[in-house]
Amino acid sequence: MKFIIFNINKFIRTKVERDTLIENVRNLWLDSYLPPSMHNLMHLEIPVRLCPDMVASSPLEETNLELNRTNAALSDFLCKKGSLLILGGEASGKSITLFQLAKKFLIDATENSLNPVPIVLDLLSWANNRKNLRLWIIDEVRTRYRIKWSDDIKLDNIVLLLDNLHEIPESHEDNLNLRTACIKEINDFYNDYPNIHIVVCCRPKEYRAALKKLNFRSAIQLENLNQEAITRYFNLMSLPREIINYFISLMELNNIYMNPLFSNVIVCVFKSGSYKLDINMEHSEMYNYLIDKYFTLRMKDVASQYKLPWYLRFLNYLRRIAFTFSIGKQT
Secondary structure, X not given: OOOOOOOHHHHHXXXXXXXXXXXXXXXXXXXXXXXXXXXXXXHOOOEEEEOHHHOOOOOHHHHHOOOOOEHHHHHHHHHHHOEEEEEOOOOOOHHHHHHHHHHHHHHXXXXXXXXXXXXXXXXXXXXXXXXXXXXXXXXXXXHHOOOOOOOOXXXXXXXXXXXXXXXXXXXXXXXXXXXXXXXXXXXXXXXXXXXXXXXXEEOHHHHHHOOOXXXXXXXXXXXXXXXXXXXXXXXXXXXXXXXXXXXXXXXXXXXXXXXXXXXXXXXXXXXXOOOOOOOOOOHHHHHHHHHHHHHHHHHXXXXXXXXXXHHHHXXXXXXXXXXXXXXXXXX
């Protein structure tokens, strides 16, 4: 007769750690890092295209793989492929797509204890110490998610979502190629844990400047929003038809409005019901009007709910595209 020794204390500790991790990912990342005013964007479907040439180990048949041509079904795609590089320009929706993935995997992990738990980490913090990626992940989970992981913990039941590879500088004062070194660390980690689900987000320009490619099985590029996607989003947010038609016509003249962040600014301003559309307003005046009203609505919540660094980054982004708009160029 065989006896199965079951360590109930270890089982309880593991379950408590898992439940705590799920709750902390939800509270400390999804609810805190992403302001409530941006939650509308979780419903936005961003056009995507496959880029198998951007990763080192993507099979040739990848080009024939059936993929919903938006970011809405990426969780299923990731489950099939195991690893995914998400490329996109500034304000293209990389972080929003990452949050959509995290939310979907959080729901799955909550419903079934066998499903992996998503962990969202910012790669910029890796550049501060440049340690082994596995040890860095464990330290980040301890620090950011307040889980007392031991150094020998198995990292086989998580979905690793890594943002901001582009924020790591390629060169450094000690002449190290930091972004390339980070890619090497990710590749080494993925080689040790081939069954883990892993996603990395980066801007195309910075990724191409690195001296290595990720040894991933798939890559996508987030495309510019088209009128169909924006119209569907505005309808979903119940904007009046007059407002939808006005901004669709405005987008035909200047695609500065055709990105996820600015689409959300339009929704926040006019969905509130506090402001009315003046169709006689000049296009340059409309831009300034939207920014002013958006911050009028949102800044009252900064002290109580939002993390100020996020708003500072968003404000800097708006300033940059405002400058582009002022000199008559398109983004």
